[in-house]
Amino acid sequence: MAVNLGGKWILAETDNYExxxxxxxxxxxxxxxxxxxxELEIVHEGNIIKxxxxxxxxILELVFTIGEKFKENAYGYKEIRVCTWEGDxxxxxxxxxxxxxxxxxxIIGGRLVATDxxxxxxxxxxxxxxx
Numbered sequence: 001m002a003v004n005l006g007g008k009w010i011l012a013e014t015d016n017y018e019x020x021x022x023x024x025x026x027x028x029x030x031x032x033x034x035x036x037x038x039e040l041e042i043v044h045e046g047n048i049i050k051x052x053x054x055x056x057x058x059i060l061e062l063v064f065t066i067g068e069k070f071k072e073n074a075y076g077y078k079e080i081r082v083c084t085w086e087g088d089x090x091x092x093x094x095x096x097x098x099x100x101x102x103x104x105x106x107i108i109g110g111r112l113v114a115t116d117x118x119x120x121x122x123x124x125x126x127x128x129x130x131x
Contacts, residue, residue, distance in 0.1 A: 002066075002085045005105060006044035009112050009128035011037050020116050020124025024100050026075050033058055034075070040112070040128060049083070049090075069095045 014035070021031045036055045043050040047066040052059065064070040064083060072081045072092075080096040092103040104115045112128040 002090070003088045003107050004044045005042050005049070005090065005107065005112065007042060007112075008131040009040040009042070010131050011039075011126060012111070012129045013127045015125040015127075016122070017116075017124035017126055020101075020118055020122050021075065023118040023120050023122035024075055024077075030076060038126075038128075039131075066090075075100070 018031060018035060021034060026034065033055060036058075039054045041052045041054075049062075049064055049066070051062045051064075053061075060074065062070065062072060066083055066085065069080050069082050072079050077100050079094050079100070081092050082095040083090055083092045085091070086104075088106055090105040092105075093099065094102075099119050101116050101118050103117075106113055110130065112130070114126045114128070115123055116125075117123045
């Protein structure tokens, strides 16, 4: 059964996240922006997730339905992705074309944990606390 990821979250810590970005060829100036403290707002209503990430002036907004393809522009790549539930983990994978990374999002100990794994097998983790 899927958990509700909804709420406001703030980045608390990262683990190997910059190395993950290096592995998928994110340019250094963009990596510096992406390493900044991020705030997330997630509205989770049934199979629809509205996701808003803010880092200063850098804002990413996505609305997607679980199991349906959507366009994402992240890390400098434009991809067609699809999210599915694997137990209590929300898993985002490339649905069309070359895959650069796979993401999982889950709640562990009341914290939102986002793990990205590159096609080369390098993983980076971001942990968020509820605001």
